[in-house]
Amino acid sequence: MxxxxxxxxxxxxxxxxxxxxxxxxxxxxxxxxxxxxxxxxxxxxxxxxxxxxxxxxxxxxxxxxxxxxxxxxxTTLTRSEVEEIYEVRKALEIMAIRQFGAQYSHIELARLELLIAEGAASADPEELFTATRAFHLGLAAPAKNGFLLKTLQSVWDNPVQRLITRSYPLDKAKLDRVADDHRRILAAARAGDPDTLIPLLDLCHEKD
Structure with missing residues (x-):
């Protein structure tokens, strides 16, 4: 069909x-x-x-x-509702990263770097959301637990995630801040150090 x-x-x-x-x-x-x-x-x-x-x-x-x-x-989003969504998303991403010890391949790191560039060049909230979603799913992608990854994707695919992104004004300052946060995460991913990466991810979830 x-x-x-x-x-x-x-x-x-x-x-x-x-x-x-x-x-x-x-x-x-x-x-x-x-x-x-x-x-x-x-x-x-x-x-x-x-x-x-x-x-x-x-x-x-x-x-x-x-x-x-x-x-x-x-829906009128409240701060507590946004925090609840971030809490679940963050916990799943951290669980995934812990499973493989933040050991990324060169190809995986190159894709994360490309997604940062795409996010920084976003022209509207939908483009930024797409790049940010792909970046965070890419951070978790090497985990071998398929159910965990599907659950994480379902959280990102919930339309409330897009609504959250739309609730914040998109300007150059926001694009620069998101890109800077993601570059710091990428640097920790390159070092293969989950103990450095995860605290940065925790901070990033308060802003994305």
């Missing part, structure tokens, strides 16, 4: 989910804005059922909240 046909064959609720998700992440739908089933169904030209299914998935993924008696609302 061609790729386009396969996409069209997906449940309608999945298409609606992706559209609302993108609008929340990109700021088209403001934090805290009500997500009214009837209005969304009318706007997208569908019935309420796929919209309701999509909204429930958004709640599950952390992009929306359901308040009994009031309805659905776009």
């Amino acid at each position: 061609p790729a386009q046909a396969a996409r069209n064959a997906r449940p309608l609720s999945e298409h609606i989910y992706e559209r609302i998700s993108d609008e929340i992440v990109n700021g088209v739908i403001a934090p805290g804005a009500p997500l009214v089933q009837e209005q969304l169904a009318s706007e997208y030209g569908v019935s309420r059922t796929p919209v309701r299914d999509a909204l429930n998935r958004l709640v599950h993924d952390g992009l929306a909240t359901l308040e009994p008696g009031a309805g659905y609302f776009a």
Whole structure:
């Protein structure tokens, strides 16, 4: 089945989910804005059922909240929620690095260096997020525990991660800071010293 046909064959609720998700992440739908089933169904030209299914998935993924008696609302991220996500992501990355003792190949190090350059040249938050995601997954990639790596990837692929990136202004100062933090991590990776690398990773997670 061609790729386009396969996409069209997906449940309608999945298409609606992706559209609302993108609008929340990109700021088209403001934090805290009500997500009214009837209005969304009318706007997208569908019935309420796929919209309701999509909204429930958004709640599950952390992009929306359901308040009994009031309805659905776009997520407003709190500092504690961001810290919870960072805590889980950081723990998984550290666990992976500990497994192989931060012993990277020349090819792995070269890829990390390339990703730093891509992040520094980012023109928008989505490009920066893509490069940052790839950099951190690349730090963990040599670990042999496949389940650990899949779990880490699923954390990064949660749309809330993109929402966090979008919540911070993108300017040259941020690009320079992220690139500098990643270069310090890369230097520790080149030295093959997990005890130096991991504290830097801990600090980096407070900023990415």
